[in-house]
Amino acid sequence: MLIVLVKIIEAFVLPPGLFVSAPFVLGLLWMKSSKKKALLLLFFSLLSYLLTTSVGTFLFVRPLEKSFQPQTFENCDAVIVLGGGIFKTPDGYELRPHAFKRLVEAIQIAKKYDAVLVVSGGMLPGTFGVPEASIMAELARKFGLPSEKILLDVQSRNTFENARNVTEIVRRSNLKRPILVTSAVHMKRAVVSFKMFNLEVQPHPVDYLCDYGPLSWIDFVPTRESLEANMLGVHEIVGLLWYKLRR
Incomplete structure (x- = not known):
């Protein structure tokens, strides 16, 4: 005690x-x-x-994460994974934890269905280095995915551009049953973005931020983890509102 x-x-x-x-x-x-x-x-x-x-996580994050449930798929010919950030270390560029979790899950699905992996992520304004999609593709090859099974979008700077550029790649490659992999809190806005370009994707949320276990005292005290989760949740809510205003 x-x-x-x-x-x-x-x-x-x-x-x-x-x-x-x-x-x-x-x-x-x-x-x-x-x-x-x-x-x-x-x-x-x-x-x-x-x-x-x-x-706050219960208010801002959980409703977004529960928008789509994990499911099994009968088939797919493409797995789309959206970037979640990179950073430079003394040994080179690495994916941030959210991006890494997304990519690992996407690679596993691509191997399971012998599907094409579509990695999407460019460079944010004001940053320098290499596009995030290039880092993801390099890591996918290290995990055993052949280069001919990887398609890159190195131009996208946000979710809207992810959807626009990946939709073009998917249609150009005549892919019909894409699975979309991204963080659960981000999935709703990502699906809305793809619908703007009339591309139906099969959502596969990963990287959950909410703790779905029983309540305990730790849920009622401030933590860095909760702050990060809630800021991501608020970011997604603002993004969804912005989409509605634009339409």
């Missing part, structure tokens, strides 16, 4: 929990002298709490 208490205190003293506790304490102290400032600080504290705990 003592270790739990220590972990809870530590969670609210160190970032990101500090961004919850500090404005909360200041808000209480300023309640008498400046009620407006106090309420603003308390609101910021509440918002920070939602963004840094599994309470």
Whole structure:
């Protein structure tokens, strides 16, 4: 029990929990002298709490992740995997964890169905180096997928461009039954993007961010993992709203 208490205190003293506790304490102290400032600080504290705990994940992430369920497929001739970021290490460029999880699952499916792997990801504005799709293709070859089974889209900079460019590749290659692999939180926006170009994909979500186990005390304290998950969830929600406005 003592270790739990220590972990809870530590969670609210160190970032990101500090961004919850500090404005909360200041808000209480300023309640008498400046009620407006106090309420603003308390609101910021509440918002920070939602963004840094599994309470927020339940609100922002879980509904997106449950939009599509994992399933088995009768057949497919292409597996599309969307990039999730790269970074440069002293040994060269590597995929970020989300991108790596997507790619590994996509490679396994491609091998299972003897399908073509379509990797999509370019370079973000302001970045330099190599396109993400090139890194994914190189890793796919290391995992035993032959080069003739890999198609690359090295131009896409966002999900909309992923869908546009990959749709062109799929139709040019006369592929009929593509499976789409991306993170569960990202899948809804990705499917919407492909529908804009009238390409029906079979969604295969991976890389879940929510903990679907029983509730425990850790779900109610701030963590870095919850902050990352919630920021990704908010990003997807804003992206979906933007799509609706554009249409």
